[in-house]
Amino acid sequence: MQPDFLKGIRFADFTWAGAGPFSTKLFSDFGAEILKIEGVSRPDPVRVGGPFKDGVYGINRSGYFASRNTGKRSVAINLKNGQSRETLYDIIRQSDVISNNFGPGAMERLGFGYEDVKAIKPDIIYLAMPMYGEDGPLANLLGVGMTISAVTGLMWQTGYEGEGPIGPGTHFPDHAANPYHAAFAVMAALRYKRATGKGMKIDLSQVESTINCMGLAYVEHAVTGVERERLGNRSPHFAPHNIFRCAGEDEWCAITVLKDSQWAALCEVIGDRELASDPTLATAKGRLAQIERVEAAVAAWTAARDPVSVMQALQARGVPAGLVASCRYLMDEDPQLRHRGYWQTVDHPEIGEARFTSPPFLLDGERVSLKRPPLIGEHTEEVLAEVLGYAPERISALRAEGVLE
Amino acid sequence: MSQVRPYGGTRIIDLTRELGLYAARLFADLGAEVIRIEPPQGGPDRPVPAATGGSEQATATGVQFAFLNLNKKSIVIDRKTPSGRAVFEDLVASAQIVICEPGPDEPDLVAELIAVPGHRVVTVVSYFGTDGPYSGFTGSDLVVQALGGIAYLSGEPGRTPLALPARQSLFVTSLYTAAATAIALWDSExxxxxxxxDISAQECIAHSLQNAVQVYDLENRILARGGEGIRDATESAFTCKDGYVFLAAPLALSASWSGLLKWMEEEGFDGLARLREPDWADRPTRAQAPMRAEFRALFERFIADKTKAELGAEALRRKIVMAPVSRIADLHTDPQLVFRRYFQKVAMPGLGREVSFPGAPYRLSEPVWRIDRGAPALGEHDEDILGRASSKIAHR
Structure with a gap:
């Protein structure tokens, strides 16, 4: 289904790279009109960052861009051209939301600070999502998603026991914490506007947003004064609780015994009567005290088996277990995602048919189907004509002036 | 309160156990009346122990509960009794949203919720979704990080994949849950x-894998942990005098790379000449293991006598993408967070004192986000809610 839940809501969307566009994508997937303001001379970095169809570079061939911008309309305007401001003001006057994830001050320098925009569109919802917030001594620190992991404790706590910090293998805060906190805030602002007629500014510091996702660790430290040391995949409460090597090349399975009854079931599955009958291992506390012995027994069993059979054998007895899936496994083999129709194919003029993640839920039993991402500047002229009512001559003049790219 | 809030007047029945707890809280922070309906012994999330201090640290039990249930209300209903079920249905009928995580002993819960007359959003949160071959699987944070694909991407090549800390599956799932529920409510109204x-935590994790999905689909390459061949040699955590710093100075962030070289030049660092050789101008080469190892040795030598604070100041001054790797214990003194008065004090009655909590995830120009109350005691709002919802008081 292609839901039109947000039909009639228009964004002047200045976001680029990862976190910002991933947030506004949710709105286009639900029927809002997202006018993606982007330049050709200074394109969205993920348009030039790849991966590209067949590994061949092209400004319309980036899969990363495609996955963040489904259903949007692309308006190619050179922001650095001083003449572009009036056109952009006209777009903003016709929009409910203006969004950006530039550093502090960038929008102000372009003439699109909150006060500037409010002057021409008093009830605007203004989403800004700079890394460290709009003001303060570190507001101008430059960063990427991993920088956010670094300053929030997320990187510190991700690593092997007894070794240094490694951090998530991705720019993790860009892909859920920040885009979805932002989307939730925009929906709240839309409701507030519906009730009061007033807009608002949303200053989403990506660091502050991400610390909420580290909230359990933060509050525990605040209460106990103790910061948990890195444990790899182990748990301070449960054992076994780890990722175990299985037969095959780089094959692994996570196994987590969260209840003593699951320990008994695990011992039966692996056929180890000595472990099963050892009273010192009957409780989590006892197993934690002999963690090396417990894990060695499990590892010896998994090492000779493929991860699917390990997972199935344990799950059949109610023991939480799951193989460590690569993207290849998720896309080609995972029976659950296949059953639920998670991967959907979208056709694109330059990329061709490509597969994308669906929004991660079923809505009334159906998938939200994605509309294809735009070519750069694909909708410039129709937006100027249809939304702003510009005559063809005016559009041609803007193109001649270099406002339109 | 006369102040209009985004979810003022919205009632949410919160039947979450784990994955959806933070979603319901986000609504409560913006004015929704979020009601936890708990069995007489309390919800399963109440006795979750703290992760710090080992399994015997009973005193910190409830810390996680306190964070995830801020601003919510609690009532006790025994849904196993007929009168309890009647009250439960009345409450659902009065709500605009129900967020639930059905347990294995509640196979009919979703059908019961949908059968209640009136229009509302029913959000069902689970590890793997409500149907399919894994729908009967038992989940956990580590298991779903494995099956969702994020664990495969973290850690070092050849070694065990690493899960992310502090129950990230709960937060990722809750954030998608909250945003999708808000949009569905908008349409319902x-x-x-x-x-x-029907929200699947596995799908939420798989939706958050950066560009790994498209790298496989378009270029037939499988991204793996360590960023081997993908991540620039400069993008990592490095050891400095008093801890670690994270640096990112790939050629794509040209100002960061040139700022780094200029800094080395100013200090007369003897490793600079090597970084000016042609192989350092080639993006793919820079992502290879030998280059990564070489850069680590070189850069850690450059920063061995520099502290995190000094490096942070240089990053700001020189526009280099570099920042200290903070411990959790460092956060409350982070100068930026202190300046912005980010952290909030919340009273925790069980401890008899106030505790510092993370503040709002977004700063709104209208005063609609706030902490009205701490996490509720079991049944704290029985009279408040049930007096309004129903005359059937024999619900327990």
């Missing part, structure tokens, strides 16, 4: 219809 959302 506008159209007068009902919606059912």
């Amino acid at each position: 506008r159209s007068g219809g009902s919606h059912v959302l």
Whole structure:
């Protein structure tokens, strides 16, 4: 289904790279009109960052861009051209939301600070999502998603026991914490506007947003004064609780015994009567005290088996277990995602048919189907004509002036 | 309160156990009346122990509960009794949203919720979704990080994949849950219809894998942990005098790379000449293991006598993408967070004192986000809610 839940809501969307566009994508997937303001001379970095169809570079061939911008309309305007401001003001006057994830001050320098925009569109919802917030001594620190992991404790706590910090293998805060906190805030602002007629500014510091996702660790430290040391995949409460090597090349399975009854079931599955009958291992506390012995027994069993059979054998007895899936496994083999129709194919003029993640839920039993991402500047002229009512001559003049790219 | 808030007047029945707890809280922070309906012994999330201090640290039990249930209300209903079920249905009928995580002993819960007359959003949150071959699987944070694909991407090549800390599956799932539920409510109110959302934590994690999905689909390459061949040699955590710093100075962030070289030049660092050789101008080469190892040795030598604070100041001054790797214990003194008065004090009655909590995830120019109350005691709002919802008081 292609839901039109947000039909009639228009964004002047200045976001680029990862976190910002991933947030506004949710709105286009639900029927809002997202006018993606982007330049050709200074394109969205993920348009030039790849991966590209067949590994061949092209400004319309980036899969990363495609996955963040489904259903949007692309308006190619050179922001650095001083003449572009009036056109952009006209777009903003016709929009409910203006969004950006530039550093502090960038929008102000372009003439699109909150006060500037409010002057021409008093009830605007203004989403800004700079890394460290709009003001303060570190507001101008430059960063990427991993920088956010670094300053929030997320990187510190991700690593092997007894070794240094490694951090998530991705720019993790860009892909859920920040885009979805932002989307939730925009929906709240839309409701507030519906009730009061007033807009608002949303200053989403990506660091502050991400610390909420580290909230359990933060509050525990605040209460106990103790910061948990890195444990790899182990748990301070449960054992076994780890990722175990299985037969095959780089094959692994996570196994987590969260209840003593699951320990008994695990011992039966692996056929180890000595472990099963050892009273010192009957409780989590006892197993934690002999963690090396417990894990060695499990590892010896998994090492000779493929991860699917390990997972199935344990799950059949109610023991939480799951193989460590690569993207290849998720896309080609995972029976659950296949059953639920998670991967959907979208056709694109330059990329061709490509597969994308669906929004991660079923809505009334159906998938939200994605509309294809735009070519750069694909909708410039129709937006100027249809939304702003510009005559063809005016559009041609803007193109001649270099406002339109 | 006369102040209009985004979810003022919205009632949410919160039947979450784990994955959806933070979603319901986000609504409560913006004015929704979020009601936890708990069995007489309390919800399963109440006794979760703290992760610090080992399994015997009973004193910190409830810390996680306190964070995830801020601003919510609690009532006790025994849904196993007929009168309890009647009250439960009345409450659902009075709500605009129900967020639930059905347990293995509640196979009919979703059908019961959908059968209640009226229009509302029913959001069902689970590890793997409500149907399919894994729908009967038992989940956990580590298991779903494995099956969702994020564990495969973290850690070092050849070694065990690493899960992310502090129950990230709960937060990722809750954030998608909250955003999708908010959009469904918007339509429910506008159209007068009902919606059912079936949210899978596995799908939420798989939706958050950066560009790994497209790298496989378009270029037939499988991204793996360590960023081997993908991540620039400069993008990592490095050891400095008093801890670690994270640096990112790939050629794509040209100002960061040139700022780094200029800094080395100013200090007369003897490793600079090597970084000016042609192989350092080639993006793919820079992502290879030998280059990564070489850069680590070189850069750690450059920063061995520099502290995190000194490096942070240089990053700001020189526009280099570099920042200290903070411990959790460092956060409350982070100068930026202190300046912005980010952290909030919340009273924790069980401890008899106030505790510092993370503040709002977004700063709104209208005063609609706030902490009205700490996490509720079991049944704290029985009279408040049930007096209004129903005359059937023999619910327990």
